[in-house]
Amino acid sequence: MPGRSGEIIFDQRRQPLTLLRLLKSGGAGSVFTLKERPREVAKLYHSAKDVLFYERKLRAMLELQPDLPTLREGGRERVQIAWPTGLLRDCGGRFVGFSMPILDVSATTDLEHVLQERQARVEKLPTGLGAKMTLAANLAATLAALHRCQHYVVDLKPLNVRFYRDSLFIAMLDCDGFSIQGKDERFPAGQVTTDYLAAEFQQRGVTPGEEEAQDRFALAVIVFQLLNSGLHPYAGRPQGGDVPNDLPGRIAARLYPYGRRGISRLLPAPVSGHEMFPPALRDLFDRAFSAQPQRRPSAQEWSSLLMGYAQRSGGQLVACSQDASHQHFAGLPCAACARAGLVARSARVAQQTNGGKGRGRKRKRTRTAQPLRQAAAARPVARPAAPGAAATTSQLPGLGSRVTMAAVGTLVLGWVAGWGMPAWRAYDALPSPGWWDGFELAVQSGMLLLGVLFYILCVPGLIMSRRP
Ligand SMILES: Nc1ncnc2c1ncn2[C@@H]1O[C@H](COP(=O)(O)OP(=O)(O)OP(=O)(O)O)[C@@H](O)[C@H]1O
Ligand SMILES: [Mg+2]
Incomplete structure (x- = not known):
């Protein structure tokens, strides 16, 4: 296979052409400028294995060309x-x-770069709704022209669509990867991207004859992203644990949260401006992301609607009175202002939270520091009265105290009992006891009773109380 600068190849009329400069090498082939044809390039396939298929596919492409002429500007x-x-x-x-x-x-530039507003600003790409509407309308018109020939992109995604930065015209490359309609044969596309793949194809892929439904879905996703500051129509706030985390999973489960009916399992992202879309636009999105693929709007339908908004003379998009860089749909609030307000509020809350967190950290540091200081100060003197559970734990007698108290209690009881019985016998042996003898015995009996009570109540209580 030829593939080096200076090599000679031949066109259909056997005219020699010299490969001049390698522009880029992709997965399927290398693209060279041509010495004899400065307005053309050559794409030469890497592998000889697929060339038979590509030769037939390329013939079909030459026979049925979409009406997308080169524009002069x-x-x-x-x-x-x-x-x-x-x-x-x-x-x-x-x-x-x-x-x-x-x-x-x-x-x-590819459309991916214009979708993220911050990135677009850095690269000096348009950020206003007017320019995005023009891009969306131009993309729909390009696809409509392709679809009229029954050719389909299939792997349609922002990364695969380029546009001229100055005019916002669309530029499509890598067309030999499209699904191509031959005379009696369809030449399928090789690739899909699941974030842009319709629900019915998520499991089984796109089979010949179904490509238009796929292009219609992917177009609706890109239009939604363009008009809603890059937000994917299946991004949102999940309610409950059974909502898939990934976009393909949500597409497959048909969880489109921006419909006019809404769904309970996935709520719209707060930054979304879908409620500031006019009804005709919302209708088209509702149809595009409904459970019935046959209701999906065609590229032509999208083109007609979006062209109406994109044309200045239509007056359907107006300049924002608050911010000259914003445009919004006539008679509806400015979604860009709403978004800017939300972003500013979120930033304020985040700042406050961060500030709060800072203070919280300080408090935490103070809290950890306090016991250290207390302990250091308290050690030389009496144990400080600690609050809460720590106090309860620290006031319980230790194991040594319990053993001592039980032993002392038993000894006291034994001593009292051993001293009480002889006292009674001595009193009983008296021939005529006086009032003083009776008083002495009463005192001794009382002390004995107190000793027994102390033993019965306190010693088991001490032993049974919580372990130290
Ligand atoms: N007509 C063209 N004019 C100028 N540059 C081109 C043209 N076609 C392709 N290129 C350049 O060559 C690169 C590769 O081209 P292309 O995408 O057709 O190749 P590929 O092998 O099919 O790549 P991939 O594997 O990404 O599909 C493009 O990204 C672009 O930079
Ligand atoms: Mg390719």
Whole structure:
């Protein structure tokens, strides 16, 4: 397979062409500029194994070209689609690749870059709703032209769609990867991206004949993202643990939270401006993300609606009175202002929380420091009265005290009992006891009783109380 600068290849009329400079090498092939044709490039396949399939596919593409002509704008050519212009062969006549118009890639950016507002600002890309609407309308129109030939992108996603930064025209590359309609044959697309894959294809993939339904779904996702500051239509706030975390899982479960009916399992992201979309736009999104794929709006339907909003003369998009860089739908609030307000409020709350957290940390530090200081100060003197449970624990007698008390209690009881019986016998032996003798015996009996009570009540209580 040819693939080096300086090598000679041949076009269909056997005209020699010299490979000049390698522009880029992708997964399927390498793209070279051509010495003899400065307005064209050659894509040469890496592997000889798929060339038979690609030769037939490329023939079909040459036979049925979409109506997306190169535009002229301020003396510059704007290629809308890098569609093949001819087959290329090696010196032995074997198919090696195809030629196509050269696209000024440096004047373009992919849609992914415009979706994230912060990134778009850094790269000086448009951030207003007007420009995004134009991009969405242009993408829908490009797809509608492709679909009229029954060709489909299939792996349609922001990363695969480029646009000219100055004019906002769409530029499509890598068209030999599309699903192509041949005379009696369909040449399928090779790839899909699950974040943009319709529910019915998430498990089994896209089979020939179903590609338009897939393109319609992916187009609706991209339009939603463009008009809603990059938010994916299946992103949101899950309610409950059974909501899939990933976008493909939510698409498969048909959890679209921005519909006019809403769903309980997934709530809209607070930054979403979908409620500031006009009813006609919301209707199209509701149909695109409904459970019935046959209701999905076609690229042409999207194109007609979005062109109406994008054209200035229509007056359907108006400049915001609060912020000159914002545009919004006529008669509806400015979603960009609402979003900016929300972001500012969140930033304030985050700042307060961070500040609170800072104070909390200080308090925590103080709390940990206090016992250390107390302990240090308390050690030389009496144990400080500690609050709460620690106090309860510290006032319980220790094991040594318990053993001592039990032993002392028993000895006292034994001593009292041993001293009481002889006292009674002595009193009993008296021939005529006086009042003093009776008083002495009463005192001794009382003490004996107190000793027994102390022993009965306190010693078992001490032994049974909580362990130290
Ligand atoms: N018509 C063109 N004009 C200028 N540059 C082009 C053109 N076509 C392709 N390129 C450049 O070559 C790169 C690879 O082209 P392409 O995507 O067609 O190849 P691939 O092998 O199919 O890649 P992938 O594996 O990404 O699908 C493009 O990203 C682009 O930078
Ligand atoms: Mg490719």
